[in-house]
Amino acid sequence: MKKQLEKLYEPKAVEDRIYKYWTDGNYFHARVNPDKKPYTIVIPPPNITGQLHMGHALDETLQDILIRYKRMSGFETLWLPGTDHASIATEAKIVAQMKSEGLTKDDLGRDGFLERAWAWREKYGSTIINQLKKLGSSCDWERERFTMDEGCSKAVKEVFVRYYEKGLIYRGERIINWCPHCLTSISNAEVNYEEQAGHFWHLRYPLTDGSGWLELATTRPETLLGDTAVAVNPKDERYKKYVGKTVTLPLVGREIPVVADSYVDMEFGTGVVKITPAHDPNDFEVGARHDLPVINVMTDDAKITEDYPKYAGMDRYEARKAIVADLEAGGYLVKIEDYSHSVGTCYRCGTTIEPRVSLQWFVKMAELAKPAIEAVRSGKIKFVPERFEKNYFNWMEDIRDWCVSRQLWWGHRIPAFYCDDCGETVVTKEDSAVCPKCGKVMRQDPDTLDTWFSSALWPFSTLGWPDKTPELEYFYPTNTLVTGWDIITFWVSRMIVAGMEFMKERPFETVLIHGLMRDPNGLKMSKSLGNGIDPLEVIDQFGADALRFMVASGTSPGNDMRYSEEKVKACRNFANKLWNATRFIMMNLPEDFDVPESLPESPAVEDKWLASKINTLAKEVNDNLEKFEIGVAAQKVYDFIWDVYCDWYIELTKPRINAGGKSAEDAQTMLVWAMARILKLLHPFMPFITEEIWQALDGSGKPLMLENFPVYEKSLDFPAEEEAFEKIIEAIRAIRNRRAEMNVPPSKKAELFIETDMPEVFEKGVMFFERLASTSEAFINKPAPEGSLVIVTPSARLFIPMNELIDREKELARLNKEKAAAEKDIAIINGKLSNEGFVAKAPAQVVEAERNKLSAAKDKLEKITQSLKALS
RNA sequence: GAGGGUAUAGCUCAGCUGGUAGAGCACCUGCUUGACGUGCAGGGGGUCAUAGGUUCGAGUCCUAUUAUCCUCACCA
Numbered sequence: 001m002k003k004q005l006e007k008l009y010e011p012k013a014v015e016d017r018i019y020k021y022w023t024d025g026n027y028f029h030a031r032v033n034p035d036k037k038p039y040t041i042v043i044p045p046p047n048i049t050g051q052l053h054m055g056h057a058l059d060e061t062l063q064d065i066l067i068r069y070k071r072m073s074g075f076e077t078l079w080l081p082g083t084d085h086a087s088i089a090t091e092a093k094i095v096a097q098m099k100s101e102g103l104t105k106d107d108l109g110r111d112g113f114l115e116r117a118w119a120w121r122e123k124y125g126s127t128i129i130n131q132l133k134k135l136g137s138s139c140d141w142e143r144e145r146f147t148m149d150e151g152c153s154k155a156v157k158e159v160f161v162r163y164y165e166k167g168l169i170y171r172g173e174r175i176i177n178w179c180p181h182c183l184t185s186i187s188n189a190e191v192n193y194e195e196q197a198g199h200f201w202h203l204r205y206p207l208t209d210g211s212g213w214l215e216l217a218t219t220r221p222e223t224l225l226g227d228t229a230v231a232v233n234p235k236d237e238r239y240k241k242y243v244g245k246t247v248t249l250p251l252v253g254r255e256i257p258v259v260a261d262s263y264v265d266m267e268f269g270t271g272v273v274k275i276t277p278a279h280d281p282n283d284f285e286v287g288a289r290h291d292l293p294v295i296n297v298m299t300d301d302a303k304i305t306e307d308y309p310k311y312a313g314m315d316r317y318e319a320r321k322a323i324v325a326d327l328e329a330g331g332y333l334v335k336i337e338d339y340s341h342s343v344g345t346c347y348r349c350g351t352t353i354e355p356r357v358s359l360q361w362f363v364k365m366a367e368l369a370k371p372a373i374e375a376v377r378s379g380k381i382k383f384v385p386e387r388f389e390k391n392y393f394n395w396m397e398d399i400r401d402w403c404v405s406r407q408l409w410w411g412h413r414i415p416a417f418y419c420d421d422c423g424e425t426v427v428t429k430e431d432s433a434v435c436p437k438c439g440k441v442m443r444q445d446p447d448t449l450d451t452w453f454s455s456a457l458w459p460f461s462t463l464g465w466p467d468k469t470p471e472l473e474y475f476y477p478t479n480t481l482v483t484g485w486d487i488i489t490f491w492v493s494r495m496i497v498a499g500m501e502f503m504k505e506r507p508f509e510t511v512l513i514h515g516l517m518r519d520p521n522g523l524k525m526s527k528s529l530g531n532g533i534d535p536l537e538v539i540d541q542f543g544a545d546a547l548r549f550m551v552a553s554g555t556s557p558g559n560d561m562r563y564s565e566e567k568v569k570a571c572r573n574f575a576n577k578l579w580n581a582t583r584f585i586m587m588n589l590p591e592d593f594d595v596p597e598s599l600p601e602s603p604a605v606e607d608k609w610l611a612s613k614i615n616t617l618a619k620e621v622n623d624n625l626e627k628f629e630i631g632v633a634a635q636k637v638y639d640f641i642w643d644v645y646c647d648w649y650i651e652l653t654k655p656r657i658n659a660g661g662k663s664a665e666d667a668q669t670m671l672v673w674a675m676a677r678i679l680k681l682l683h684p685f686m687p688f689i690t691e692e693i694w695q696a697l698d699g700s701g702k703p704l705m706l707e708n709f710p711v712y713e714k715s716l717d718f719p720a721e722e723e724a725f726e727k728i729i730e731a732i733r734a735i736r737n738r739r740a741e742m743n744v745p746p747s748k749k750a751e752l753f754i755e756t757d758m759p760e761v762f763e764k765g766v767m768f769f770e771r772l773a774s775t776s777e778a779f780i781n782k783p784a785p786e787g788s789l790v791i792v793t794p795s796a797r798l799f800i801p802m803n804e805l806i807d808r809e810k811e812l813a814r815l816n817k818e819k820a821a822a823e824k825d826i827a828i829i830n831g832k833l834s835n836e837g838f839v840a841k842a843p844a845q846v847v848e849a850e851r852n853k854l855s856a857a858k859d860k861l862e863k864i865t866q867s868l869k870a871l872s
Numbered sequence: 873g874a875g876g877g878u879a880u881a882g883c884u885c886a887g888c889u890g891g892u893a894g895a896g897c898a899c900c901u902g903c904u905u906g907a908c909g910u911g912c913a914g915g916g917g918g919u920c921a922u923a924g925g926u927u928c929g930a931g932u933c934c935u936a937u938u939a940u941c942c943u944c945a946c947c948a
Contacts, residue, residue, distance in 0.1 A: 339947095388876095398944080520884090569897090635894095741915090849891085
């Protein structure tokens with residue numbers, strides 16, 4: 001015995017020490033090792049703005065379980081960690097921080113701002129990493145990466161230049177989603193749509209020739225300032241005659257044409273649409289088709305420009321009010337309807353986005369998407385659960401060009417240079433460029449790239465690409481990507497695109513999708529609701545193992561889960577249970593006991609029963625983990641430890657240990673042997689406590705985390721003994737059951753007379769009846785005293801002489817009830833077996849099982865009948 | 873408009889390839905049984921949303937319906 005264990009398991013006293021033990025031993029580090037197969041996971045890099053939240057706890061736990069399982073299963077296992085610069089989110093935080101000091105970006109200038117941003121990264125970049133460690137994450141910290149570190153930045157430039165050279169990236173004036181709060185463009189994927197109550201303003205625009213009006217409806221009257229046409233459907237008989245005429249724009253007085261375009265829905269509204277190419281994506285397209293001017297009426301913070309002095313400086317909503325008032329005054333307003341429609345908002349700040357025409361960089365996605373779609377279609381990349389492939393295809397098959405430029409300073413600067421003299425553009429990996437035409441120093445594009453541009457490269461940029469490193473060769477493609485369904489479009493799809501384009505190979509084999517962690521009421525955890533639960537506090541209170549196990553056992557792939565403190569407590573209790581099982585083992589163990597390699601030479605039937613059961617468990621846990629059924633695997637380990645090992649086997653060893661001798665020694669051997677397997681099986685789920693216990697039990701000084709994960713072994717399969725011992729258990733249960741029913745306290749012992757056709761089986765159970773079934777002495781096939789209580793199982797009749805407790809009438813009634821139940825069972829099974837279809841078509845195994853059930857039920861009925869006879 | 877998810881015990885959820893329903897918590901009854909009351913033993917409690925279908929057999933597969941949640945697209 002190495003040390004005295006406390007009565008309660010105290011995770012706080014253990015976890016940091018164990019984590020240090022692992023890192024001191026460098027056990028998380030993966031090497032290029034041709035003798036082993038690699039298994040690789042790249043972490044979804046958390047933002048450097050981040051605090052660990054429950055979503056991370058779930059994500060990291062699942063990854064760590066897979067990594068630890070594979071590491072123990074003989075793979076060279078790399079879990080590559082890192083963080084994301086998260087351009088827009090981080091910049092917003094820094095700007096807010098500056099604001100509290102009365103500073104703006106312009107006060108600091110670009111260089112000053114970046115200096116501050118890097119300081120931020122220094123300060124906060126490590127917090128999230130330290131928090132990941134609290135969870136027990138076995139990442140290779142020597143390989144920690146950052147999306148803006150030198151290597152990743154090099155990869156970003158390389159990709160941009162290669163895209164450009166292939167004509168897959170271009171700069172152009174397009175209508176994009178503009179966030180007036182973040183003051184940058186954002187991509188389609190970054191827009192959230194939400195249903196908002198609004199109005200439908202019916203307006204009338206006078207025909208310039210004075211022949212009447214055209215009535216139309218709009219949800220955004222303020223954009224009227226930028227109208228450059230009015231459109232109708234070419235097939236619309238009502239309006240055919242107006243096409244080619246002009247209307248005079250109210251308030252502005254501009255003469256604008258009536259155009260015909262099939263975009264207009266005749267059924268909707270009045271069938272007339274005002275066209276504002278600068279402020280609506282559809283209108284932009286209509287405008288392009290009809291060669292209409294694009295008139296931007298708003299500044300970058302969504303205020304009306306100086307071109308409209310009456311409204312200049314008003315924000316879009318103020319301007320709306322003013323313009324509606326003026327329209328009404330001018331007689332242009334027909335009516336106002338309530339109208340609910342969906343409005344795009346910025347996924348970072350929630351501000352209503354403003355469609356806006358501006359000069360941006362775009363990646364052409366259509367061609368790039370093809371191999372990425374094919375990779376999933378062909379099964380080279382699998383989503384678990386499969387249904388998320390639909391989400392993926394849905395997005396990829398209708399993909400739009402990706403706006404990648406951002407009007408931000410924190411991020412990878414676009415490697416494009418412009419000549420102010422001749423307008424030449426150069427895209428280069430160099431840090432500066434000279435105009436090839438006029439020899440002038442060129443000006444670099446001030447914009448940075450979408451943060452997802454660099455995360456798209458994560459599976460290979462972190463392994464050294466574009467260089468051909470041994471790591472890239474060995475660890476790429478990675479094996480499993482674990483992430484939530486909410487970033488399939490942002491991240492997963494773009495990694496597949498980049499992987500197929502630059503590596504010509506899938507970036508990972510399997511995408512394991514998990515759900516969201518919700519609060520105890522099923523609501524999304526969010527800062528604004530203030531319902532977030534801090535995993536660090538949970539760890540502090542209940543231990544990382546408890547949190548991990550709660551997360552692992554409570555989830556099935558793809559489904560959201562609720563946080564529940566009750567569940568965490570149950571898992572904490574489970575850890576404590578295991579701890580106390582260990583205390584029991586160690587209490588009886590000699591000083592110099594080693595963890596046994598194998599079973600005792602001649603194991604008892606219950607030892608074989610345990611070995612056989614643990615063997616089955618190992619087989620199933622491996623199967624489940626291979627199929628990513630992590631929750632099922634966790635549940636099986638839990639049930640085994642609690643029910644089979646603790647509640648049954650440990651109890652079975654007590655009389656043996658008391659008796660002493662060889663049987664006691666064997667029992668101890670078995671206890672430790674089985675505990676060692678249990679610790680290995682549980683380790684991926686609960687790494688800290690298992691390692692701690694292992695260190696207490698095993699004198700080798702080697703870590704549990706590098707032991708071999710148990711697998712099925714033919715030599716541990718004992719079906720006959722397993723079945724035989726189940727009969728003892730069945731009998732013990734039946735006795736306990738009867739005694740409880742009759743309210744006999746366990747302290748009241750009684751003799752037990754066992755009448756059975758399998759005396760050799762029950763012979764071996766005698767000592768257990770005494771311990772576990774309140775038996776004073778057990779006799780096999782020896783006539784029981786008259787009037788004993790009788791308990792029937794399929795394999796035995798159990799007589800307990802407790803005459804004083806027997807109420808003859810009640811006994812009769814009970815036996816008759818049991819008889820009826822047995823008869824019903826038999827009828828049901830007979831029904832099946834006499835069904836020709838069943839016998840002919842059901843698998844032989846199933847039929848055989850039914851026959852066995854039938855014979856057991858018949859045996860039981862027979863015994864009940866005998867007992868009834870004896871009683872009457 | 874298109875496509876999904878979910879519906880199982882009082883609550884929260886499992887149920888892997890179809891073989892007469894499980895866990896945790898809660899509840900009831902016993903128990904200071906030689907590690908654990910963060911425990912032990914026993915118990916009650918489910919027409920597996922509804923209606924059809926496939927099958928020898930359906931919680932599990934198919935169709936429709938209802939409820940609820942979500943994704944994408946559109947909405948002048």
